[in-house]
Amino acid sequence: MSLSLAVFLILGLASVIFSLLMVFTKNPVHSVIFLILTFFSIAGQYVLLNAQFLAVVHIIVYAGAIMVLFLFVLMLLNLNSAAEPKQSARWKLGAAIAAGMLLVTLVGALKGGIQIAVPENTNPQVGLAQNLGRVLFTDFVVPFEIAGILFLAAMVGAVLLAKRDVKL
Amino acid sequence: MLEVVKNIPIDYYVYLSSLLFCIGVFGVLIRRNAIVVLMCVELMLNAVNLLLAAFSTYLSDAQGQILVFFIMVVAAAEAAVGLGILVMIFRNTKTTDIYSLDNLKF
Amino acid sequence: MKALIPLIPFLPLLGFVLNGLFGRRMSKAAVAAIGCGALLGSLLLSAACFNQVAATGPMHTVAYNFLTVDSLRIDFSFLVDQLSVWMMLIVTGVGFLIHVYSIGYMHGDEGFWKFFAYLNLFIFSMLLLVMGDNLVMLFFGWEGVGLCSYLLIGFWYANKDFSKAARKAFIMNRIGDLGLLLGIFLVFKTFGSLTYSEIFARIDSVQPAPEILTAICLLLFVGAIGKSAQIPLYTWLPDAMAGPTPVSALIHAATMVTAGIYLVARCHPLYSLSPDALQIVAFTGLATSIFAVLIGLRQNDIKKVLAYSTVSQLGLMFVALGMGAYATAMFHVTTHAFFKALLFLGAGSVIHALGGEQDIRQMGGLRKALPVTFWVFLIGAFAISGFPLMAGFFSKDEIFANTYAAGGRWWWGLAGLGGLLTAIYMCRLLFVTFFGTFRGTEEQKHHLHESPAVMTLPLIVLAVLSALGGFLNTPHFLHLGTPQWMAHFLEPVLRNTNLRHGGAPHHLAESTEWTLMAFTTSLALLVIAAAYWVYAVRRSVPLADAAQVRLTRLLANKFYVDELYDLLFVKPLEKLSQILFYFADTWAIDGLVNGVGRGVEAVGARFRKLQNGNIEYYLLAMVAGAVLLFLTLHL
Numbered sequence: 001m002s003l004s005l006a007v008f009l010i011l012g013l014a015s016v017i018f019s020l021l022m023v024f025t026k027n028p029v030h031s032v033i034f035l036i037l038t039f040f041s042i043a044g045q046y047v048l049l050n051a052q053f054l055a056v057v058h059i060i061v062y063a064g065a066i067m068v069l070f071l072f073v074l075m076l077l078n079l080n081s082a083a084e085p086k087q088s089a090r091w092k093l094g095a096a097i098a099a100g101m102l103l104v105t106l107v108g109a110l111k112g113g114i115q116i117a118v119p120e121n122t123n124p125q126v127g128l129a130q131n132l133g134r135v136l137f138t139d140f141v142v143p144f145e146i147a148g149i150l151f152l153a154a155m156v157g158a159v160l161l162a163k164r165d166v167k168l
Numbered sequence: 169m170l171e172v173v174k175n176i177p178i179d180y181y182v183y184l185s186s187l188l189f190c191i192g193v194f195g196v197l198i199r200r201n202a203i204v205v206l207m208c209v210e211l212m213l214n215a216v217n218l219l220l221a222a223f224s225t226y227l228s229d230a231q232g233q234i235l236v237f238f239i240m241v242v243a244a245a246e247a248a249v250g251l252g253i254l255v256m257i258f259r260n261t262k263t264t265d266i267y268s269l270d271n272l273k274f
Numbered sequence: 275m276k277a278l279i280p281l282i283p284f285l286p287l288l289g290f291v292l293n294g295l296f297g298r299r300m301s302k303a304a305v306a307a308i309g310c311g312a313l314l315g316s317l318l319l320s321a322a323c324f325n326q327v328a329a330t331g332p333m334h335t336v337a338y339n340f341l342t343v344d345s346l347r348i349d350f351s352f353l354v355d356q357l358s359v360w361m362m363l364i365v366t367g368v369g370f371l372i373h374v375y376s377i378g379y380m381h382g383d384e385g386f387w388k389f390f391a392y393l394n395l396f397i398f399s400m401l402l403l404v405m406g407d408n409l410v411m412l413f414f415g416w417e418g419v420g421l422c423s424y425l426l427i428g429f430w431y432a433n434k435d436f437s438k439a440a441r442k443a444f445i446m447n448r449i450g451d452l453g454l455l456l457g458i459f460l461v462f463k464t465f466g467s468l469t470y471s472e473i474f475a476r477i478d479s480v481q482p483a484p485e486i487l488t489a490i491c492l493l494l495f496v497g498a499i500g501k502s503a504q505i506p507l508y509t510w511l512p513d514a515m516a517g518p519t520p521v522s523a524l525i526h527a528a529t530m531v532t533a534g535i536y537l538v539a540r541c542h543p544l545y546s547l548s549p550d551a552l553q554i555v556a557f558t559g560l561a562t563s564i565f566a567v568l569i570g571l572r573q574n575d576i577k578k579v580l581a582y583s584t585v586s587q588l589g590l591m592f593v594a595l596g597m598g599a600y601a602t603a604m605f606h607v608t609t610h611a612f613f614k615a616l617l618f619l620g621a622g623s624v625i626h627a628l629g630g631e632q633d634i635r636q637m638g639g640l641r642k643a644l645p646v647t648f649w650v651f652l653i654g655a656f657a658i659s660g661f662p663l664m665a666g667f668f669s670k671d672e673i674f675a676n677t678y679a680a681g682g683r684w685w686w687g688l689a690g691l692g693g694l695l696t697a698i699y700m701c702r703l704l705f706v707t708f709f710g711t712f713r714g715t716e717e718q719k720h721h722l723h724e725s726p727a728v729m730t731l732p733l734i735v736l737a738v739l740s741a742l743g744g745f746l747n748t749p750h751f752l753h754l755g756t757p758q759w760m761a762h763f764l765e766p767v768l769r770n771t772n773l774r775h776g777g778a779p780h781h782l783a784e785s786t787e788w789t790l791m792a793f794t795t796s797l798a799l800l801v802i803a804a805a806y807w808v809y810a811v812r813r814s815v816p817l818a819d820a821a822q823v824r825l826t827r828l829l830a831n832k833f834y835v836d837e838l839y840d841l842l843f844v845k846p847l848e849k850l851s852q853i854l855f856y857f858a859d860t861w862a863i864d865g866l867v868n869g870v871g872r873g874v875e876a877v878g879a880r881f882r883k884l885q886n887g888n889i890e891y892y893l894l895a896m897v898a899g900a901v902l903l904f905l906t907l908h909l
Contacts, residue, residue, distance in 0.1 A: 002175040012184045019188055019211055023195035028204050035207050042214055048172055049225040054233050058217075061240050066210065066247045073251045074203060077258050085200040085265040095197030095890075098897045103190035105904040110182050122170055122228040135230045136237070147241040154245035161252030164259075193897060197890055270887025 007048055015041035027081035032071050036063050051127035173226055181222035188215035202257070202264040206250050213243050275326050279352050280337045282319045282362065283401035285312040289394035297387025306377045309390035313373050313397060317366040320359065327359045328763065334407060345466060353407030353470065357767040360604065360760075361404035361536055364611050368528045369397050371732035375619050376520040378729035379626060389429065389518065396422035400529055404536060408469040409458045412537065416454065416501065419530045420447045426525060427517040439513040446510035450500015454537075457493030464490065474543045484548065491544055491551035494537060495558075502534030502588045505562045509836055511585055515577040519622030522577060527584045527614040532607045535591045539600045539768055546598065546771055556596020556681065563589030563692040565833070570699045572829035575632050576621045579703050583658065584614055586692055590673055593689050598771040599676035601761045605747045606673060608760070609665035612743045613657040616736035620651035623725045623733065624707060628718050634703060635815055636718075638710040643722040646730045648708045650737040655704040657740040659697035660798040668744030671791050675749070676770065678790055679782050690794055697798045701805030709810035749791075751784045 015038050022034035039062045046055035125131050136144055192215060195208030217236045224232025254264055261268050289312030297305050326333065332355035340348045354362070373393060380389050399418025406412050428440030458468065464482050465473045482490075498504070503511035514526045525531070538545060538555065545552055563586045570582030587610050594603035625632055627644055641648045657664040660671070670693055678686040712719055724730070747760035756762075761770070782790075808814055828834070 002171070004172045004175045008172070008176050008180065012180075015184075016187055016191065019191045019195075022211070023191060023198065023208065028201055031204050031207060035211065038211065039214065042218055045218055046221055049221050050170055050172065051221050051225060051233055054221055054236060057237070057240065061244060062210070062214070066244055069247055069251060070203060070207060073255060076255070077203075077264065079201070079203070079264065083263075085263075085267065087198050087200055091890075092198050094894065095194060098894055098901070099190045099194035099197060101901050102193060102897055103186060105901050105908075106186045106190070107183060109904050109908040110186065111179070114178055114182060116178060116223070116226060118173060118226055119228050122173060122225075124170060126225065126228055126230050127233060132230055132233060132237075136234055139231075140234050143238060147238060150241060150245055154248050158248040158252040161249070161256050193893075196893055197897070200890075266889055269889070 004048060008045070011041045011044045011048065014038075015045070026084050028074050028079050028084065029071065032067055032074065035070075036067050039063050039067070046127075049127070050124060053127055053129040053132055170225070178222065178226055181219060185215040185219040185222075188212075188218070200265050200267055202254050202266050202269075203251070205266065206247065206254070210243060210247065213239055275322060276333050276335045278319055279323065279333065279335045279354055279405075282316045282323070282366075283352075283398050283405060285315045285319075286394040286397040286401065288312060290391050290398060293387050293391035293394065297391055300387065302381065302386050305387045305390050309394055310370065310373045310377070312394055313366060313370045316397070316401070317363075317370050320362040320366045323354050324359050324363055327354060327356055331766070332356070340410070346462070346468070348408060348410045348468060350411065351407045352405045354405060355767050356764050357536075357539065357604070358404045360608070360764065362401060364532075364608060365397065365400050365404065365529050368611050368615050368736075369393075369400075369524055371735055372520050372524040372528075372615060372619065375523075375622070375729050375732040376518075378726045379520055379622055380518060383518075385429065389426075392422055392425050392429070393520075393524065396426070396525060396530070400533070403533055407471070409461060410468055412540075413454065413458060416497070416533065417451065419525070419533065420444065420451065420501070423447070423514065423525050423530060426521040427514045429517055429521065433516070436516040439510075439516040443510040443514050446507050447500050450497045450507055453493045453496025453500070455497075457490055457497060460486070460490050460493060470540065477543060477547065484550075487544060488548045488551045491541070491548045492554065494541055494544075495551065495555055498534030498537050498592075499558065500534075501537075502531050502592070503562075503585050504534070504558050504589060504592060505565060508562060508566065508585050509832075509839065512578050512581040512832070515575070515581050519577065519618060519625060522581070523615045523618030523622065526581065527618050528611040531584065531588055532591070532611070535588070535595065535603055535607050538592075538595045539604055542595075542600045542768060545595070552596045552598065554596075556593050556685070559589040559592025559594075559596055560685065560688055560692070561589070562586065563593065564688060564695075565589075567692050567695040567699070568829055569832045571695060571702075572826055573699075574634050574830075576624065576634050576637075576703065576707065577618070577632055579634075579699060580614070580617050580621060583617075583696060583700065586696060587614065587658070590670070590689065590692060593677060593685075594673045597673075597676050597680040597685075599673065599680070600768040601747075601764045601770050602669070602672045602676050604764060604768065605760055606669040608746065609657070609669040609740070609743045612736055613654045613665055613740040616650060616654040616733065616740050617658065619729070619733055619736065620647050620654055623647040623729055624651075626725055626729070627722055628714060629721060631714060631718060634706045636714045637707045637712070638714075638815070639708070639712040640722070641708040644708075644724050646724055646733065650730075650733040651708065652704060653737045653741050655700045656802070657743075659700050659802060660693060660794065661802065662795055662799075663744065665740050665743035667795070668748060671794065672747070672749060674794055675782060675787055675790055678786075686790075690797075693794065694797055694801060697801040698805060701802050702809055705805055705809035706815065710813040710815070713815070749787065751787050 018034045018038040018041065022031045022038060025031050025034060039058065043055045043058045043063075046052070046058060123131075189212050192208045192212030195211065196205050199205050199208065217239055220232045220236050220239075224230065224236075257269065258264055289308050292308050293300075293305055297308075300308075323333070332353065334351065334353050336349045336351040338350050340350045342348070373390070376389065376393065380386050383389065396419060399415045399422055401415070403412055403415025403419060406415060424440050424444040427443050428437040431437045431440070461473060462468055464486055465476045465480055467473055467476065500507045511526055511531065515522050517526070545555070566582045566585035566589060570579055570586065573579045573582060587606070591603045591606050591610070594600075594606060624637065624640060624644065624647060627640070627647070628637065631637065653664070657666045660667045674686055674690055674693070677689045712722075745755050748754040748757050750757045831837075
């Protein structure tokens with residue numbers, strides 16, 4: 001077993017465990033913590049995949065911004081495990097069966113079906129900021145601008161929604 | 169050729185991201201707290217991100233990673249608007265239980 | 275000239291549009307000027323056409339192609355031949371006089387402009403009917419005049435009885451129209467064309483079976499029965515007298531009701547090949563003629579009497595057609611248009627003078643108060659009774675002679691009986707109305723007045739025509755003027771045929787003709803004298819309704835035909851519709867509709883539980899769907 005495979009397996013196992021914990025934990029604040037841990041292990045995967053810039057952005061955006069937002073809302077609303085609504089056991093069983101069947105079907109459908117032609121001379125520079133920046137501002141400049149507009153709209157929408165008694 | 173490309177078959181990433189995705193689905197299904205449901209959705213998005221990044225590296229093509237950025241954009245916007253809505257709902261119903269949001273029925 | 279032909283019908287149409295759209299805001303003088311002016315234009319153009327046709331023969335002009343479907347080509351085209359130009363002259367000529375008369379008759383009516391608009395529309399439709407070169411155009415006109423008839427009978431629609439009469443006329447006509455329509459379909463199926471000239475030209479090549487021909491003729495005749503008020507569809511015509519009197523004169527006496535005669539005359543090449551159909555035509559005409567005369571004997575409403583006499587005269591025309599005497603029938607159409615229009619307008623003048631009174635028992639002695647009306651009415655009554663040398667004398671005599679030649683003694687006798695009885699009740703009408711003493715109220719007596727000149731002038735013109743109209747077509751043996759002038763004029767289109775004698779025109783010995791004429795004429799004179807004795811000298815007045823006994827009561831009640839129809843058709847239909855209402859409508863159809871509604875509601879009540887508003891539930895279903903999708907894609 002090579003080192004990289006070992007790292008992959010450890011990170012993968014960690015992300016699966018943390019995500020399961022995130023799902024099962026009663027306290028939503030703990031859920032957030034476990035989700036952040038899951039994101040960190042996924043960021044590790046990115047590093048392993050030689051996508052360093054992506055890993056950094058991932059940490060900053062997800063762990064740094066989005067999850068903080070979640071935490072902030074949780075704190076604002078003062079939700080804890082006591083306020084957590086209970087789900088019935090029968091429903092949990094049904095949900096487990098559904099999700100499990102989805103997994104089985106997905107794996108069954110994708111198993112052995114993936115044939116990619118890996119190029120002989122892979123470019124190790126692909127995941128670097130320089131390269132990504134060039135692609136982003138040349139080939140993807142229009143979607144990039146549109147993403148900016150999306151952000152603006154989301155920002156306005158979020159402010160509007162969260163504000164009390166908005167006079168339009 | 170990269171070390172990781174040589175040693176880890178792409179199938180492994182597929183299985184891992186399928187598993188994470190299904191855990192996300194499972195979480196959406198069993199949790200009643202709307203905020204946790206949103207978090208599970210984020211997990212599902214991340215599962216897809218991981219797969220995209222893996223393919224990007226295996227094919228030595230930057231487009232996959234660019235796509236991940238755009239997904240992050242959407243996820244961030246979604247989280248901002250979704251949480252805004254949730255705050256609004258909580259203000260009106262004093263709960264984030266999605267079972268209380270069943271007025272759109274019958 | 276040819277280019278002007280479409281103007282003839284479209285001038286009245288223009289008048290209709292102008293008066294119909296703007297008449298409400300125009301002065302009565304302007305409305306009358308437009309209405310009469312349009313018709314005068316048509317009359318002058320028709321007269322010009324007449325000259326042209328007499329000089330150079332028929333004209334044909336296509337206004338535009340109406341529709342073309344495969345081999346069926348229908349043009350909006352006009353055929354102006356001897357027959358149609360003759361009808362055009364009658365329609366526009368009599369129509370113009372009646373328009374002028376209406377100016378006086380309707381002067382006080384609120385719907386003055388509407389009346390003139392309708393009249394112009396009627397003239398337009400009637401001209402389409404007679405000028406069209408195909409059966410579709412005829413049908414257009416046919417329906418158009420039916421519509422106008424409806425509108426004008428129900429002109430005073432505020433009166434429930436009047437609008438009921440209008441509906442009755444319309445429905446009765448629909449029955450006939452159905453026959454006409456079926457006949458037209460059958461013509462197209464048989465001959466592959468609807469244009470007269472093509473139909474008649476194809477008779478030899480198509481060689482239709484006699485049964486088909488008879489069927490076509492009878493179906494067309496059903497249309498004629500409806501429009502021309504023959505048994506069994508005649509009951510609408512007496513009721514149609516609800517309309518203003520000029521309408522009765524124009525539509526229900528002089529022109530529209532003769533459309534049936536025109537139809538049969540126009541299609542005579544078909545009828546001549548079907549002796550059975552002609553026999554039925556003659557028989558229907560004869561039966562109607564006598565039936566209507568008998569009813570007319572005991573009517574006391576001045577317009578009803580004239581209505582029944584119209585029915586019987588139309589019957590007489592059908593007898594002539596049935597005998598193959600087409601030109602003779604057209605001759606009687608012409609003279610009848612003159613004297614019947616005259617009689618109706620005269621009656622209108624009387625009604626006008628009496629302020630709306632129509633019962634002859636309330637009249638009497640009007641001779642002195644209404645001298646002009648009296649004299650023209652006298653001429654009209656004598657003309658229809660067959661007083662020597664007047665219009666009816668010649669035309670009726672010709673019908674009788676043809677009936678004798680083609681049908682034999684019995685037909686002649688029965689047709690003559692109808693003519694004789696006509697003389698009786700027309701003279702009864704004349705003498706009871708104008709002789710004796712006035713029997714109306716003092717107030718009416720006070721207001722008695724002769725009609726204005728705008729009404730009497732058309733009466734005088736019509737009186738002259740009624741008196742002299744017979745000279746259009748004098749018989750050979752009298753050697754008066756140009757014998758058979760009209761028959762000669764119509765000959766290129768129509769000629770009398772005697773089917774019994776191989777299609778040749780009838781030829782009676784001069785002595786026979788003299789005998790026949792002397793016999794009928796002396797009888798008519800006798801009847802006139804007797805009526806004068808009874809009603810003018812002895813001044814007997816028709817009995818009140820309650821005093822009628824047995825036969826006279828039967829006649830006064832019109833043989834209870836209306837009641838019979840009510841019992842046979844109306845009542846069962848009402849019952850049937852009630853049954854259908856309860857079972858088919860309320861139970862079956864409503865049940866079905868409501869059942870569908872309730873079923874959907876019930877199914878929805880169960881299935882809406884699926885939409886429980888729980889997002890996770892939906893997500894679960896979505897996941898299950900995704901799984902199924904993967905499975906179907908990859909198994």
